[in-house]
Amino acid sequence: MPASSLRRRAVLPALAALLSAVLLLTTGLATPTASASAASASAASAGASARAKAFTGGLTGTGRSTLVLYDTTGQWGWLGELYAAQTANLTGHFGTFAALPVSAYTAGAMDAYTAVVYVGSTYDEPLPEAFLADVRDADRPVIWMNNNIWQLTASIPTFAADYGWMWSQFDFSTVEGVVYKGRDLSRDGRNASGIMDYASVDETKAEVLAAAVRENGTRIPWAVRSGELTYIGEIPFAYTTASDRYLVFSDLLFDALAPQTKERHRALLRLEDIGPNAEPAELMKIAVELKRRKIPYSFGVYTVYKEPGKTVALRQRPLVVAAIKYMLANGGTMIAHGYTHQYTDAPNPYNGTSGDDFEFYTAHVDEQNYVRYDGPVAEDSPAWAADRIEKMKAEFRAARLPVPQYFEFPHYAGSAVDYEAVRRAGFKARYERSLYFAGTLSGTAPQYDHMAGQFFPYTVTDVYGSKVIPENVGNIEPESFNNHPVVLPADLVKAARANLAVRDGVASFFYHPYLGTKWLLETVDGIRKLGYTFVPASAM
Template identity: 60%
Template sequence: MGTLILYDTTGAWGWLGEQYAMQAANLASRFGTWQARPGSTYTAGQLAGYAAVIYIGSTYDEQVPTAFLTDVLAGTRPVVWMYNNIWQLTAQSPAFPTTYGWNWSGFDTSTVGAVRYKGTDLTRYTGNAAGIMDYAAVDTTRATVLAEAVRGDGTRFPWALRARNLTYIGEIPFAYADMTDRYLSVADVLFDVLAPQTPTRHRALVRIEDVGPDADPAELRAIADYLSSARVPFSVTVYPRYVDANGTYNNGVAQDYSLAARPDVVSALRYMTQRGGTLIMHGWTHQFSNAANPYSGASADDFEFFRAHVDAQDNVVYDGPVPGDSQAWATSRINGAAAAFTAAGLAVPTVFEFPHYAASAPDYAAARTKFPRRYDRGLYFRNQLAGGTVDHTKYGGQFFPYPVTDIHGSFVIPENIGNVEPAAFNNHPARLPADLIDAARRNLVVRDGYASMSYHPYLGVDYLRQTVEGVRALGYSFIAASAV
């Protein structure tokens, strides 16, 4: 029957309602079909046509249709209600506090840096001052507290609770989410609502990242030897053409060569596949033209399918589609990459990953047409649900703790615990194996979830070994991307 997703649209920040709805839809796709529409369009009885409904109250006091309030209170379908306008539901039923066992009291704007779920503290960005709903009373004989917000002084109050058919989450869980965030609790709560019989299992993935014709064959072989000895299947993302358009790494002399010109690298890639590796197409050149996009114009440094720059505060800022962008242009890049794999005597991969996880809506359409699967995190743009011209200036990114079919229409293999970065860059802190292992530990709250990492071969084997062993010790089983 699928999931109905309703979202707010009014106010100065009304466009965020659609953004949150896209993220909810992506997660809901794990469980089947969905439809998303503005809440204002709801008509009486619609809820009966769906297995469940998710309402995202992103706009304070946006009018919720009385028909929807009535249908929610009828209790015939599970409802997940996020954040605002719950007062309209309670006003519709004077008996709500006794029927459901709780009543709201107002937003608590205390500093909250954690949400405790299943005994695990999930992180929350403390700068998020939007407030979390607090409660006048909670009767725990009628309502179950699913998660608690933990204030800076250690005191707690309900963050999410369930009574009868209603699951209420006291804030928008998609705002400021990161890899260890309270967002993970919502990803798991959806199992209760949409697939309660799902058994618990925890699987892990390893992806070797940014391998091009300029790679060191010895490093690739060493990585393959370790993972094979540890019985860990893995993927290898390959851009098959190396371009240093400005000679940044060659004394000012431009370079441009493909895999066929580097037989030692091709041999190493074959060696990797013989030891459990699967090749993934990672763009064609992993850079764009001779532009600093945002760094150097050299492969693996830069974005290929999106424009970006580094601002005065050392942040990478996304600028939008590249000049000349279109679905046909993106398809030509993919075709160029495929020809380079073929020229090197390698099979063309059947999975695609966008360089630096960034592309335009037409580029995602090109990937969907050419590949049955992507293996990345996506960007999602204004008007992709609402219709009309896609606005690439308003967007959000999302990672997934399990596979989804995202709103671009692609099956997406998850990558959700990040990669090792020994040094800080662009205002991002260093990330060492302990950080990835910690992210995997928190992801255990997702009952059928993944710990999926990427790793650069130039870092050597030691960091990789530490991470693999730490994740495995948590109870994860490593599988191949093809098994997702």
């Protein structure tokens, strides 16, 4: 197998780990006192004279809405905005959202929403008394993550008796799993940020929704619900993987926003990195087999192949075009996967070759062999991105192929400007994992050094205003590359099994045709045996 085939698979898994190292610095070690909490609340009241404007978005027409509140103070205040964006994206599956710094909360603001999520990312963030009062009297679901629960409990002298539980302190034991609805979900053991432990839990008054499992096998509650209040003892957006406890939060949102949702488990398959240099026989072999098994699928196509000194357009490869037409006529949905799937002849990060390199973002491989994201390309602008997209569309037409209705960024990476350009280009949806940047919710310039990668267990309408079809299970990796492990069909099936924890979730994976049919069919069969039904992208 050529080295380039390995490279083109290597960069995508990096998205899930973009926040890994930072969260360790956001949780304090000391147990706060009631007086400290009262002082924080007072400071919030004094310092919130300038009220921020809410960032709004999401899926319209459902009648459901979420207020996402987040922290902004301290050295790591920007993390609150990133976590809030990820939270808002998930709520965009259910309806509209409004994201607002918690410091800007005013009395009664939550009354206009179906549910509220507070992301407590900053230790001792000053919380407005108006917010604490409305949580105390809430008649709608409130989900509270991680920090500052002590400010709420200090404001309710009888909290333990009324709610049936009381926090004690963060537990920094190694935790590598969370049990939810009888399913074992993962939690990266490197995540040393701690999980809230409890002084007491009265299960006649409070329900333990999920339990964290320590390295020695003992358990502590991971999520607890009493009345309208659900408390999660950490922020589930760091060190996420396809089988992660992140899925618990993704599913708990159904309780808050769509509790009548019935169990349904759909699967998606996307063939990846099909360009003018693809082997028509490989494409046909897979397409014929998927047709025989009646498996709908998608396939990502870029339109011009480039490497230093060589350019080949799709229209110059009639056998590849014929294979694509066969796929379109027999269960395949074409996804636009870039114009050239590379940027220039210079390495970005590998060799300037289509399929290997980024197109809309810059990156390099560091001395430790990790792919590092550097930022937008030099000429990034609305006009540049729109021109790139229009050239891609023109090449589809020149090859006498329909212009796809769905878009996937090469290597899942673009700037905020590029995401907007794709939205304006009229695609029905993006089909991918995506990058999100601090500054988006606050309306300031994107902070490309403060970013998060996110995958979804269901379709969402994200903070860029686009529908996003999920890819959340990953892909086959026959060999380790750029510090990513080998991934085989059993690993993808295991991840799909974990995603059954989401009541209306998806197991979505992608596959490179040059790997042949064996691993593809093993994965498809394994996922089907779990009870998933493969559907086309248009069904999402």
